[in-house]
Amino acid sequence: MKVGLRPNDDDSCGWYHILPAPAPTVPLTGEQRFDHVVLGAGFTGLAAARRLAEHLPEREVALVDAQRVGYGASGRNSGFIIDLPHNFSGADHAGALGRDRSEMRLNRFAIAALRDLVEKHGIDCQWSERGKYHAAVEDKGMRDLEGFRRALDRLGEPYRDLDAGGLSEALGTRYYREAIHTPGCVLVQPAALARGLGASLPENVRLFEDSPVVGIDYGDEITLECAQGTIRTKTLLLANNGFASAFGFERNRLIPIMTFGSLTPPLTEAEQAALGGEPDWGVIPADHFGTTLRYTRDRRLLIRNWITYAPEFRWSAQGLARIRRHHEDSFKARFPMLPEVAFGHTWGGVLTMSRNGAPCFGRLADNVFAAVCQNGVGLAKGTYSGTLLADLVVGAESDLLRDLLSYPRPARNVPQPFLGLGVRAKIAWDQMRAGRER
């Protein structure tokens, strides 16, 4: 079967391009055979390959990606490794609270695992344990914030309330009316983290970058046809995000989305003084359709907003120029004290959602496993689900794995063209309602 839908990210991701160019790589060539192949070297695949290699030190594990490590969505995101559920269940019955707590356990397991690796391998990724602000400016955002506060109270999670004055002291900008700060989120330079994880894989992982899989044959042995070679395996682990649907799985259950980021060069000392506030911070919009903001340890400002339905997982150069103008408007509204600051980079990245917010995790066929569909928060989810997928493959049991296996499967979508029409209409409506949160 041909794999029609393949990664095609733009070449303008700021996080990636501010790093030194990576060393040259050798794509997969010739005929290769591995007991286990992990497809996709984002956070999910990096975690899966590492854990599998640790379980099976006497075997070689192949990790294959169409692009360089850090070039795909894992290097394009806003760099929040969240500890709290992104969407609380919203109810306070025991089942819902249990689900929220289980998600926090999984997220915190991922954060601890990443922290260990960053320390052990000295990964220079601006790791910053500063938590995150949930900020609101519109009435709807204020209501969303209230719901967030109630969820934190129910779970007994610590937080700090900030009014407009406290916020402008913390962030420099006077844009927001109110915020809640929670301490457990970690902020990173995502491309640097992904690259560091790729460079510190166990020796028995063979990493093949720039090796798009263009065809696949299933059987007792699976054959993956790459652009310049072939790879055969007994066990395939899909960690390739929404592209899994092109491999014949979860076709009518995943929702392909793109969202966009812009990053400035480092602020000059005079600009830093004009901004004021804390030395680095991250803001998540209380309304999910609002703007994510970062002020990084190397003094850059990031804007992330705008969401589109993107069934081909690609976006035109003109579309990107339009998004950049939206980002400029969002920037000017928040940082009038920085009139001379312009973005150095604007880029898009892919997300995969499901209607019920559920991940696709587990065994999909006798010799095919998957951890895809991280619903927009793949730093933590990708890390724990990749790790636990490797556990599942080798039969290692744990409470965390049992928790994850108990999650529902992604809900079935309505057929096309209704899916496209419905998702586009919902996004347009929610973005309009977000108002000045954008």
Ligand SMILES: Cc1cc2nc3c(=O)[nH]c(=O)nc-3n(C[C@H](O)[C@H](O)[C@H](O)COP(=O)(O)OP(=O)(O)OC[C@H]3O[C@@H](n4cnc5c(N)ncnc54)[C@H](O)[C@@H]3O)c2cc1C
């Ligand atoms: C702008 C933006 C901001 C975001 N902000 C955050 C955030 O702050 N925090 C957070 O947790 N998440 C955030 N996300 C989401 C997060 O980036 C994703 O959830 C995460 O990258 C998913 O990781 P993954 O490893 O599952 O998939 P990916 O990172 O998409 O990795 C999948 C890999 O599979 C490869 N692949 C696919 N098909 C093939 C093929 N045919 N052959 C070979 N290789 C293939 C791709 O090249 C890719 O490298 C954001 C996303 C974007 C775009």
